Structures are given as structure tokens and as C-alpha cells.
Amino acid sequence: MTTSDAPPVAALPLPSLEPLRLIDDDGCRTAQPHRAGFDLPDTETLRMLLRAMVVGRRFDSQAAALAKQGRLAVYPSSRGQEACQVGGVLALAEQDWLFPTYRDSVALTARGVDPVEVLTLLRGDWHCGYDPKAYRCAPQCTPLATNASHAVGLTYAARRKGSDTAALVLMGDGATSEGDAHEAYNFAAVWNTPVVFLIQNNEWAISVPLHKQSAAPTLAHKAVGYGMRGYHVDGNDAAAVHAVVARALAEARSGGGPALIEARTYRTEPHTNSDDPTRYRDEAEADRWRRRDPLARLEALLRSDDAVDDAQLAEYASRAERLAESVRTRLAHEPHRSTDELFSHVYAEPTPALRRQRAGVREAAARAERGGASNGGR
Amino acid sequence: MAGYTLGGALNRALRDALAADPDVVVYGEDVGRLGGVFRVTDGLGAEFGEDRCFDSPLAESGIAGTAVGMAMYGRRPVVEMQFDAFAYPAFQQVVSHVAKMRNRTRGRVELPLVIRIPYGGGIGAVEHHGDSSEAYYAHTPGLRVVTPATASDGYSLLREAVESPDPVVFLEPKRRYWARAELDLPVRTAPMDRAVVRRPGADLTVIAYGPTVDTALAAAEALAEEGREAEVVDLRSLSPLDDETVAASVRRTGRALVVHEAHEFGGFGAEIAARMTERCFHHLEAPVLRVCGLDVPYPPPHLEEFHLPSADRILDAVDRLQWESSWVPGASGPRPEASRTEVGA
Ligand SMILES: Cc1ncc(C[n+]2csc(CCOP(=O)(O)OP(=O)(O)O)c2C)c(N)n1
Numbered sequence A: 001m002t003t004s005d006a007p008p009v010a011a012l013p014l015p016s017l018e019p020l021r022l023i024d025d026d027g028c029r030t031a032q033p034h035r036a037g038f039d040l041p042d043t044e045t046l047r048m049l050l051r052a053m054v055v056g057r058r059f060d061s062q063a064a065a066l067a068k069q070g071r072l073a074v075y076p077s078s079r080g081q082e083a084c085q086v087g088g089v090l091a092l093a094e095q096d097w098l099f100p101t102y103r104d105s106v107a108l109t110a111r112g113v114d115p116v117e118v119l120t121l122l123r124g125d126w127h128c129g130y131d132p133k134a135y136r137c138a139p140q141c142t143p144l145a146t147n148a149s150h151a152v153g154l155t156y157a158a159r160r161k162g163s164d165t166a167a168l169v170l171m172g173d174g175a176t177s178e179g180d181a182h183e184a185y186n187f188a189a190v191w192n193t194p195v196v197f198l199i200q201n202n203e204w205a206i207s208v209p210l211h212k213q214s215a216a217p218t219l220a221h222k223a224v225g226y227g228m229r230g231y232h233v234d235g236n237d238a239a240a241v242h243a244v245v246a247r248a249l250a251e252a253r254s255g256g257g258p259a260l261i262e263a264r265t266y267r268t269e270p271h272t273n274s275d276d277p278t279r280y281r282d283e284a285e286a287d288r289w290r291r292r293d294p295l296a297r298l299e300a301l302l303r304s305d306d307a308v309d310d311a312q313l314a315e316y317a318s319r320a321e322r323l324a325e326s327v328r329t330r331l332a333h334e335p336h337r338s339t340d341e342l343f344s345h346v347y348a349e350p351t352p353a354l355r356r357q358r359a360g361v362r363e364a365a366a367r368a369e370r371g372g373a374s375n376g377g378r
Numbered sequence B: 001m002a003g004y005t006l007g008g009a010l011n012r013a014l015r016d017a018l019a020a021d022p023d024v025v026v027y028g029e030d031v032g033r034l035g036g037v038f039r040v041t042d043g044l045g046a047e048f049g050e051d052r053c054f055d056s057p058l059a060e061s062g063i064a065g066t067a068v069g070m071a072m073y074g075r076r077p078v079v080e081m082q083f084d085a086f087a088y089p090a091f092q093q094v095v096s097h098v099a100k101m102r103n104r105t106r107g108r109v110e111l112p113l114v115i116r117i118p119y120g121g122g123i124g125a126v127e128h129h130g131d132s133s134e135a136y137y138a139h140t141p142g143l144r145v146v147t148p149a150t151a152s153d154g155y156s157l158l159r160e161a162v163e164s165p166d167p168v169v170f171l172e173p174k175r176r177y178w179a180r181a182e183l184d185l186p187v188r189t190a191p192m193d194r195a196v197v198r199r200p201g202a203d204l205t206v207i208a209y210g211p212t213v214d215t216a217l218a219a220a221e222a223l224a225e226e227g228r229e230a231e232v233v234d235l236r237s238l239s240p241l242d243d244e245t246v247a248a249s250v251r252r253t254g255r256a257l258v259v260h261e262a263h264e265f266g267g268f269g270a271e272i273a274a275r276m277t278e279r280c281f282h283h284l285e286a287p288v289l290r291v292c293g294l295d296v297p298y299p300p301p302h303l304e305e306f307h308l309p310s311a312d313r314i315l316d317a318v319d320r321l322q323w324e325s326s327w328v329p330g331a332s333g334p335r336p337e338a339s340r341t342e343v344g345a
Helices: A043-068 A082-089 A105-111 A147-160 A179-191 A219-226 A238-256 A283-290 A294-304 A310-332 A352-371 B006-020 B044-048 B060-072 B088-098 B134-138 B151-163 B210-225 B243-253 B268-283 B301-307 B311-319
Strands: A097-099 A167-172 A195-201 A229-234 A259-264 B024-028 B053-055 B076-080 B114-119 B144-146 B168-173 B196-199 B204-208 B230-234 B237-239 B256-263 B289-293
Touching: A043 A082, A043 A105, A043 A238, A043 A294, A043 A310, A082 A105, A082 A167, A082 A195, A082 A238, A082 A259, A082 A294, A097 A105, A097 A147, A147 A167, A147 A179, A147 A195, A147 B060, A179 A195, A179 A219, A179 B060, A179 B088, A195 A219, A195 A238, A219 A229, A219 A259, A229 A238, A238 A259, A238 A294, B006 B024, B006 B044, B006 B151, B006 B168, B024 B060, B044 B053, B060 B076, B060 B088, B088 B114, B114 B151, B134 B144, B134 B168, B134 B237, B134 B256, B134 B268, B144 B151, B151 B168, B168 B210, B196 B210, B196 B243, B204 B210, B204 B243, B210 B230, B210 B256, B210 B311, B230 B243, B243 B256, B243 B268, B256 B268, B256 B311, B268 B289, B289 B311
Parallel strands: A097 A167, A167 A195, A195 A259, A229 A259, B024 B053, B024 B076, B076 B114, B114 B168, B144 B168, B204 B230, B204 B256, B256 B289
Antiparallel strands: B144 B237, B196 B230
């Protein structure tokens, strides 16, 4: 005998082929129908978005410079994607969690993580430089799409404990091809967990363009097959990204289920500092996108509304400069290396075998220190 | 009839763990209403409710990945992978996240979760239902890998696995599920990371775990009739490995044999052989030998008897534990002259 407790079927609208925009490329308010029932966030929120993007961009360019100088092991820039990262993160509430990838350093700074802690991974000091629980930010995820099911499990657990914690998962267009993405979307929808998946479709997965990645009309359409809401948004419009993520989070929080958002943006820089985009893309394409700059668009709108002035913009810029300066000076110090740390965090307690290896490495490190020789001082 | 099967003991362990800690949750494919295809979760959904024991979508990576997230939020998930070879889709999550989260976060995020996997052959199942995948997991730092051979260990190890601050891959020898033992539960046996001597003996050491412990004991019984006493060590934990207990036994007996169902090549037996060579070289009277599954994909049921280590194969190997007969056919060069005269064991 079987019984079914399946919920009633409800039809989900297909996401629109045109991405939702609240601000056009020139920084003007868009007219209906592009607004699709979404309102421009209030001026205070728009200013906050602009300020965070200005700071984020400066942080990004500073990090890219440090990578060039060899101070970072690698840096994947998110220049041009600030509207997605900042717009998404600033919609989160205090108790919510962020699940970022390697490209989302700007998102982490917008969440309030110390920028030097953000760069710890990319600097090669340690895998995750910040305390995930303190900031409610999962470690930056390198294996593609694997962070998505973590968010589903975490919000599921939170709901069972009576918390209204929601989560924002950041992932790329390439990551949506991974099986883990499908499993996470499906789990989230079946379990009705408050997770918002924000896909930063930046057109390229290293050298592979979107049309070789997916045959879906938009990535947002994928949502419908899982039984969740899908939104298609202009990813260079911080106001639109913020509005859509905020609504999706609110709906998810109140039991409306997860959502999948495709934000259309572009990676204007190489995949990482060691990538050569001239091998696979036309720089004229990147230039076209550089002219749709998310910072310039929002700034133009706020200026035409007289909602920011030169003094305020100068204040944002100097705030950004102070942050860059602090990152530079703090990263100029060599990190303190403790070989014991290699063994301290494998298990709750090091096993006898790890204790033996720890003693061996300690000895080698001490010898190297004494002799300064690369062969361990022998 | 009194007593418990291994499956029943595991069920009782889960029930007691659910009752002891409200953060424990049990889920996976078919574990709710059906109670798991091996019935290890039988009745738990009814007793503890859908919040504590439930069916998940059919997706192993998603099961492991959601368990990561739940553990990050302070729950203690115990998830079931239906069969050994169907846990492979979750391998990425297990190796890249479950095993590494503590390390990646410098100890700030620990993942106290258990992944239960029925493993190994001998039940006449068709393909993909008989793999012994322990070496993959044991090779991965950050995971604990344990496998019970008895009902009492089934109970005790599972309770400890759930209480462990580290993630545990809990391998259940599926052909032992129905083996019955007279015992009262709850019972706590040796600590999780300890090997135990199942049968003492002075002449040689047979090292086994999970499904092969009983085979090793049967071989020891037969040897005893010939007047040779085999010591049988049950590893219980493959990672971390209690090589101290194993080495103490091997130093006493001077001869060692490892028995496992998994393929010989690159298998867990190689690790034991290497360790015993390093730790007991001057005590060894013969090379450490292995009796393992063949280096073939797990065979169809009608041929699995040739793959699985049997008591007879163990006895044959014991005969080769003499110095002069330890030459391995196929090894390069001619068979060497016996250079020692003593005949031990
Ligand atoms: C599972 C997995 N496969 C391959 C890689 C190597 N890799 C790193 S980034 C990348 C492209 C990802 O593209 P996308 O998801 O669009 O994100 P983007 O880098 O554009 O932000 C690949 C293939 C990986 N990190 N993880």
C-alpha cells in the first residue's frame, strides 16, 4: 500500500527572455514593461550599493595588482560583476549565509569580511582566512557547484531549529552544467528550503562560451523544471539585482521555496591573472561590456536625481583608497608560518601517525632555519 | 530467539543515538517509510518523526552535500548510501568537502557526520552491488573509516561514529547483516580507533576487518586442528589505523597475513604489509602476504566464490608463510634456494 502526500501542482511562469532592468545602460530609469512589477530600491539603498561597488572595485584592482607583483598566488578578478556580488550580498539579512566561489572576493568584502582575510586563500597562506561562522560565509568554494547543496543542508537545518535563516549561493554559468548544481536545485525545491541561487552568467567558463555550455533559452528557465521560481535579470544593473534577490529571499523566507536567478553580466578581465583571453575571445566584445559599466550606470542615475554629489563620491573613493592602502601594507608582511598547523586541523586530535609526521617536519623546519639551506641543512 | 543481528544492532544504535541527541538526523534513499533496503533504519521514521528520519531525493552527491550544510549548522547527520558502488557520485563531496572542511577552515568548522555504506560482496547480487571501496576513503586524510565485524561492534562503533567530532565513513559488511549473536544491547566495546585481537595465537597473525574477520576465524579454527595457532586481529578502524596493536601481534608471531575482499593491487593490505615491514622487519620470518579479492571488477554471482577470500585460500597462504615457500610465482627471477633451515609456524 502506498500513500501520496504530494502537494498540489502549481504552474510556474517562464522567466522572460529579456532580462529585468531598472536602470538602462545610460543610467536612466527603465519604462514598463522592463520593470515587471519591480520597483527601484530607495535612494539610501542605491547609495549603499554604489558605495559598496566603488569599494569593491578598488579592492579588486588592488588584489589584481598584488597578483601581478607575485604577492598573491592567483587572483580571479570580478571587475564588471560588482552589481551581482554587491547587489546580491546587500540583500542578505544578518542571520543569512553566503556561499561564495573563488571569484566572489568582492561579495565577501561587501558582507563585511576583512579584505586581508578574504585574500588569505589566494595568497596561499591558508585555505580559508576568515571564520565562516562569525561572518556566516562558507569558505570560498573551488570545486564548481559543490557549494550549492551545502546551502540547502544548512538552511534545512536552520528551519528545523526554528530560524528564518536564508542563504545566497553564488555560482557561474559554467557551474550550472555540473551534476551537483542539478542535485542542489532539486533538493532545495523538494525540501522547500530558503536558498537563492544567483548565477553570474559572465558569458565564459574559462574559454568556453555559454552556448557551448547550455542549450536552455536562458539559465533562469532551468528553474521551472525543478519547480522553483526563476528570474532573469540584468547583472550589470545593481538596482535590479538587489531588487530581485531581495524579493526572492523574502519569498523563500516566508515558505515560498527557493529561487534561481540568472544575472547577465560579463567578465571583462581574464579568468585569472594567468589566463590569456586573446586565445578565445574578441576584445571588442569585452570593450562593449566595459561600456555597460555597473558603477557608471548607478552613478549616472543618482547624479541625475541629485542623490549624490561630488563630495559624496570623493568620500566613497577615499574610503576605497584607505581600504586598498590597508590591504597593501598588511600584505607586505610575510605571514607567520607554523608547520604544526599542517597537522592541527586534520582531525579533532592528531592521530599517532600525524604526531610522528609533525615531529619530523618540526625537525626539518628547525634544521632549515639553522642552516637556511633548501635541502634541510644537511 | 534472543540476541541481535548486525543489522539489528545498527538499527538499535541509530535509535539510541536519535534518542540521546536531538541534533541527530538520519536520511537517505528509502530510509524513511521502507526502513532502508537492508532495513537498518526500520521503524525510526515512525518513532522519531519525519523531521528526524526521512527519505531524500535520489542523489548521492546531494545527500552528502546537504549533510555538509546540516553539520555546518550544528546538526549531526547520519546518511545512508544505498550500496557501495552507488556512493561514487558522492565521492567529490566526501573527498573535497567532508574530509577537508575542518582543515580548510583551520578547525573553525567541523563536520560531525556519518556516511553509512553497505559494502562488499557475498550476497549473490548483480553488478555494482559488491564493491569494497574502503581504500578510496582510507586514502583520504580527514576521514575516519571504520567497519564492524560483529553485532556488538556494530552497535558500539556506530554510536561512537555519531558522537565523533570528525566525519566517519561507516562501512557495513552487508553479508554480515543477518549474522546473529547472543548479546544484550546497549553495549560499548573497545574505542573506535582500536584494533582488537579476536583470537589469540602464537604462530602467525591474520589481519582482517569487516566481512573477512569471520573467514579468518574459520581458517584459524582449521589451523588449530593441525596444531598451528593463528592470532586473528580485527582492525575495526582502517583510518586511523591502530598499527601498534597489529605490530605487537606480528612481533610476537613473526608471520603475518592480511585478508580483505577488495582488489589486491593498491589495496589496504599493501598498507599493512608496508607498515609491518617497516615496524617489524627484524621480527619477520617471512614476507607479509596478502589474501585479497582478484584484480578484476567485482564478478557476477556465479563466479564470486573465486574472487572472495575463503578459509581455504587463507590456509594455502599460511603454507607460504614459511621462508622457503614464500616465493611468489610470477615474481622475476628463478625461485631462490632456501637460505634458512628453520621451519616455523
Ligand atoms: C568540478 C570542477 N571542474 C573544473 C574546475 C576547473 N575550473 C575552475 S573555474 C572553471 C570555469 C568556471 O566557469 P563559471 O562557472 O562560468 O565561473 P566563472 O569562473 O566564469 O566565474 C573551471 C572549469 C573546477 N574548479 N571544478
